[in-house]
Amino acid sequence: MPLKLNQLLSDVRESRKIKITVIVDTGICIGDSGTSGTPTDKMILRDGAERLVIPASTIKGRLRHECEIIARAKKYVICESPKAENMCPQLNSLSELERKQIETDDTGNCIVCQIFGSPKSPARVMFNDLICEDEFATEMRGGISINRRRRAVEDAKLFRLETSKHGAGIKFSGEIELPDRIHDEHRQLIISGLKRINTLGNRTSAGVGWLRIEYEEVGGRGKAEGERRKGELKTNSEIRNPKSEIRPEYQAVETSQLQIVVTLHSPLAVGGRKPAGRIVEIIPYIPGGLLRGAVAKELLELGAHDDNCNENECDFCTLFLSNEQAIFHNCYPFSGLSRRCRGDTEATNLLDNRTLVLPATAVSCEDNSGFLEYDKNGHPMVDDFNDSHGVFDTLINRLIAEEQLNENNDLPLLYAPNCPVCGGCVEPFQGFYSAVPSWEGLGVGGKYKSENIGTRILSRIPINRSRKVAEEDLLYHLSVLNHVTKSGADALLRNSQATAQTTPLVAKPSPKESPDEVGSGDSIGVFRTRLIGSVTVPKRLAKDLTEVLKHRIHNLGGGSARGLGRVKIDVIPEDNNPQSSTQSAVFKNRLDAFNRKIAEAERKFQALGKTTAIDGTYFTVDLHSDAILYDASGWQPTTILTAEMLQKATNCDAQVELLRSYARYTYCNGWNAAWGMLKETEVITQMGSVFVFKTKNIEAWYEPLRKLELYGIGERRGEGFGQLKICDEFHLRTRDEFIT
Known part of the structure; x- marks a missing residue:
């Protein structure tokens, strides 16, 4: 055993x-x-x-x-x-x-x-x-x-x-x-x-x-070679089909959520699609499946599982093969750790400042896109000559305008927002964002900024052993995430959307700096890139998984034998038990705030002409990661989350209606080390997609939606797919308030 x-x-x-x-x-x-x-x-x-x-x-x-x-x-x-x-x-x-x-x-x-x-x-x-x-x-x-x-x-x-x-x-x-x-x-x-x-x-x-x-x-030895399982990942006949992932029996297991901070110590090669040429398209984050695979491989090398084990007594089966399995969420870039986090002691300050995904309804100026920049006093610099004119959300106003048209009102009004600074056209604005912390001396609290990771392209060529020169036709390129980033006062005050390229560095390294700080200048420093994510795990295994993440996972991604993907993982315990009354209150307040904003927008439209009052309670399902969705029958892949699918995923039969969907799709596959073969190509609904629902019985939906937010939706949730948030706060940042 x-x-x-x-x-x-x-x-x-x-x-x-x-x-x-x-x-x-x-x-x-x-x-x-x-x-x-x-x-x-x-x-x-x-x-x-x-x-x-x-x-x-x-x-x-x-x-x-x-x-x-x-x-x-x-x-x-x-x-x-x-x-x-x-x-x-x-x-x-x-x-x-x-x-x-x-x-x-x-x-x-x-x-x-x-x-x-x-x-x-x-x-x-x-x-x-x-x-x-x-x-x-x-x-x-x-x-x-x-x-x-x-x-x-x-x-x-x-x-x-x-x-x-x-x-x-x-x-x-x-x-x-x-x-x-x-x-x-x-x-x-x-x-x-x-x-x-x-x-x-x-x-x-x-x-x-x-x-x-x-x-x-x-260094010393671990276990003797003969006392441990060999490190190859063999095919396990008991591994389930990916489509039999976590079932919605949420109340059966008491869970904890571990917040993790991944610090890059060398460039990270995260594989993606290869649309054309020799360069693989880089993914600007760490997928949950990558972290999950690294943990599984390490545990197999420790001898944590064999083909004849009892699933009910095997911790490995509980973590990866059961209906209670751990959910490894994606890790997104987060620059808020640059100067404040010098280890575990101050990392807990980040629990409320996480990286989030911009919804598909977010827009920005077509000519000057990006979040607003600030002066030294924390005041937004809004003018025609500024590089960024701000980002705002269009969902609520668009929803009310379209609902009024559906009521056959004689209201000759179409919702067509423009830039509040220059009056120009707007276009969808994608990516990650986070709240700007109130840094001492800056007074920039309550603002938002984009979160990006610089990328690099590494060229490699094998050497001909006999001629000792470059081998013909074997040149290859690696697209990697940069392991250092620029931060400091200037980076906080100027937060325009950056393109995926290497961040310019202006400071030389100093041996006197903190291990987390590669180098610094008067106002700009060079710091190690960090990404933040979480793992939902059965509470009885939370401590053991924490030890594995902190002390056993040192490499992620490809090329680890060539110096790529060296990481350090810090774990911040966080109790997100589904029965927590605090979590329940926060969730309800968020949903109520969304509906108050809708009521406010409705009153503004009523002032423009005769309208019909809209009844019911609204809520949105915002995807914070790619999702693999199948229709209510469980066989046909789809990119739309319907009312029937939502009822099935939450085990809630209360009335609900899908009003709007703002969804994008693409394809994904991957490599399964346990099977030794490619994963099945799946149609995925991309992160940022938004689905708007309405119900007349919101009381029956509070608990099911809150648990859905914790465990996600769709297939392969253990690999980070299907993360979501109900009524993302970003929807409250309308053009009238002009998000900054």
Whole structure:
């Protein structure tokens, strides 16, 4: 019988690590080609905080090459990298005899692929970027090609190379993480490979990039290899179909909600759609399914589940396979942590300042879109020359206007809002937003701002093992979330909507800063990017899941073996028990405020002409994440939440009517590690969609709607789909009040 989570977690020790220090004896250049407007053809690589960096992919690729040389010298038969068809498990480049002689493990990988991974299996060893924490100047090196026949300078062959300063003794520091699945034979091969590395980067034959590597092994072992389950995620015959997710038996389980803060320590690769070309479309948040998969993988490696377990006694089954399973909500960007959160002590200040999704009914000026900006006294700067003219919601006024038309009134009035600043046209405004906290000395309380994450594009190229140059046709690009962001007084006072691009950085890193603060200036600093989300979990497992999130999850997303996706997760306990009277009162007040605003708008329209009073109580269902919806029969996918679907999802038969829907749709799939195959492609209703309902028996709907808000709607809710909010406060920010 599997162990309980608290027993497993109490027996886990710190994993082994190899701390690496690279001491550069000459100038070094590791980077991409220069861009137009720069005086160099090849620029040295820097991270988002402008620090010199040796990418984890560089050290991993070079170390793999050295380990391949050593393994062949030791008479191991290994695959031929870097082309996928020649690597494990295909081995197209090996003869039949060599394939029989190759020593593989149960995953079908040779000794090198067991360490560094293959197209089929992930790497067991995790590499981190090597960072130069000190500030060093760089220099330009010129070069020229020589015509071999004329023995003179070749025309149009002058080039410039940016390198670190020669003889400065620059040190780059990082680490390699060795999980318990790494045997001593693997460790010895890694150490031997490190000893062979004496150059890195470009133009090493011309004296650039010569270095020394010092290393230190730290950390203890966890459980012995034979005492734990192996780390591969095998197909479980008991895993249910995604369409049999959480059932609406909410009252059966006492739950807690854990608020989580994810801090990025390296760029994060979150896969998305690939519409065209070689670059995958980035998702500007962390999906709940990504966090859920990381937790499940870690628990399986700890031996928390097997195929013969009793589901009623297995904590893993409770968290992931039962009707009581945990719901991992999406994590959205949140800049309010920049200066206020220095750890867990002040993180509780953020419980009421979360990132929310703008509804589909939100609009902004077509020419100057974005939230208003403020002066130093906290007053909005509203003029024709300002970059942002504000954001407001159109739902309530549009709803009343259309309802009056439906009543066949002789009211020649169409609702067509315009910009309240310049009078221009408005257009839908999408994205995330949050409340601006009342920062000391700024007086900007009660305002709103956009929340965005900068993105970067990383280029990578495998190296041909025989020619030691770039392999043809294997260049690829990674679109990643930037792990640093700009913040400070200026960022709070100027909050226009930003496009998805790398945030410009103006401050150099300082070793005296807080670990959360990469660097700072007088009014602008560079801080680590943070995202905020939550997990709804059975109350008896809340403490154990907190331990897993805080102390066991260190990587998310793709490319973790190449230094991407390093994260730190903080957990803030928050009791959101469905039986909480406080939560019930807050929910009812929000719904009442929405209907008071509708009544106010109705009185304004009545002043314009003869109208008919509208009876009933209104409420909205606002999607704060993508939702996978099926019609009332449960078979046909749909993008509209109908009254019948709402009644079925809440187990409430009280009268309700769907009045309006503002919905967008797209498609999604994904990879299921447990099945080892792609997930089914689903039609999804996009986040921000709004559905307006009316009922004459609102008392019967209070509790069902409140529980629906806690648990979500639709399929695959455990992965973050179907998050919603009833009567989002943003709908109260009409054009008349002009949201700021």
